[in-house]
Amino acid sequence: MPLQIGIIGLPNVGKSTLFNVLTQAQNAEVANYPFCTIAPNQAVVPVPDERLDKLAELVGVDKSIKTTIEFWDVAGLVKGASQGEGLGNQFLSTIRNTDALLHVVRCFEDPNVVHISDKPDPREDIEIVQVELVLSDLEQITKKIEKLSRQVKGDKNLSANLEKAKQIQEHLQSGDPLSILRESSDQIFKSLEQELRFLTAKPVIYTANIGEDHLSTEHPALAVIREIAKKEGAEVVQISAQLESDMNLLEDDEKLDYLALSGIEASGLDQIIQSGYRTLNLISFFTYNDQEARAWTVSKGAKAPEAAGQIHTDFQKGFIKAEVIPFAVFAEYGSTAAAKEAGKLQIEGKDYIVQDGDVIYFRFNV
Ligand SMILES: Nc1nc2c(ncn2[C@@H]2O[C@H](COP(=O)(O)OP(=O)(O)O)[C@@H](O)[C@H]2O)c(=O)[nH]1
Numbered sequence: 001m002p003l004q005i006g007i008i009g010l011p012n013v014g015k016s017t018l019f020n021v022l023t024q025a026q027n028a029e030v031a032n033y034p035f036c037t038i039a040p041n042q043a044v045v046p047v048p049d050e051r052l053d054k055l056a057e058l059v060g061v062d063k064s065i066k067t068t069i070e071f072w073d074v075a076g077l078v079k080g081a082s083q084g085e086g087l088g089n090q091f092l093s094t095i096r097n098t099d100a101l102l103h104v105v106r107c108f109e110d111p112n113v114v115h116i117s118d119k120p121d122p123r124e125d126i127e128i129v130q131v132e133l134v135l136s137d138l139e140q141i142t143k144k145i146e147k148l149s150r151q152v153k154g155d156k157n158l159s160a161n162l163e164k165a166k167q168i169q170e171h172l173q174s175g176d177p178l179s180i181l182r183e184s185s186d187q188i189f190k191s192l193e194q195e196l197r198f199l200t201a202k203p204v205i206y207t208a209n210i211g212e213d214h215l216s217t218e219h220p221a222l223a224v225i226r227e228i229a230k231k232e233g234a235e236v237v238q239i240s241a242q243l244e245s246d247m248n249l250l251e252d253d254e255k256l257d258y259l260a261l262s263g264i265e266a267s268g269l270d271q272i273i274q275s276g277y278r279t280l281n282l283i284s285f286f287t288y289n290d291q292e293a294r295a296w297t298v299s300k301g302a303k304a305p306e307a308a309g310q311i312h313t314d315f316q317k318g319f320i321k322a323e324v325i326p327f328a329v330f331a332e333y334g335s336t337a338a339a340k341e342a343g344k345l346q347i348e349g350k351d352y353i354v355q356d357g358d359v360i361y362f363r364f365n366v
């Protein structure tokens, strides 16, 4: 399953502008993903990785298939969304199934673009969105408590679950997101989380949408957003959705000049992708054959058979061993044969923990 990220935030903060930038990144490579059906509010974005390009070059294949992240755009969140006003409820259920949330916060000022209150105020804006997420989780847990209260009469084993559910309810009633509880979470919390997919337990990447004119100087709103993010253990990236969108009209080399002129180093999209990988503790490994080189994503700490399972469930079931060359070694020797000759090919078994950048050939039997 590719990594899924839901884009949230108030109306008119730049979510759809950002989403369109993501969609353009998708369309640039769409030929590589002929079998995926893409929903209108979904963007499947290839993850750029210079190592993959280098690997393709070294093994002499034209095609390199990047790993992807899926982004979901949803209608703006307004006060009362959790109560099912407007599209609110439907949208909350879309993002309930994602792995992380990208919370876009408006930092640009533009008298032509209406803001829901008089003017953008990052702290207040973040809070409005958070309240809706908390209320939505509260509704979920309250329903669960009703159900557990009935079930516990027939099954006393469920009393611990009921107890935990009530604790969660109490926590949410105080207005705090569940992410604060994450570190002290136990097995029961995890199973409730897995079942109910709490919105406020998801990792958040705060995305400050900065006006074009503020890119090279620190925007005052950033300090506020960083402070909030720090409390929640969340990351902050800054983008200019409008600028990235305009930039997409340019050729590649012009883009770099444009970035340099604007005083920013990496495009917002790249920062979001990197931040997503860090937030969710993900790493990449590579495979190749005579047609293509390909990047895959696994969680940090994943063992070789699980990585094999990303490619095909048969690879996992029939896993025998993994032949591994770390990317840096591969780049140094230039080929599997040369690395092997030099004694640098690692033969690894089912307990091997995959490392970021491993070039892997799986041996399996079915
Ligand atoms: N000046 C400026 N306008 C922006 C920026 N990002 C988005 N907008 C404008 O704000 C309006 C709302 O953007 P949109 O992406 O539809 O917001 P959404 O409601 O969050 O999806 C549009 O007119 C955009 O052109 C930005 O970085 N700077």
Ligand SMILES: [Mg+2]
Binding pocket: 015, 016, 074, 075, 076
């Ligand atoms: Mg929108």
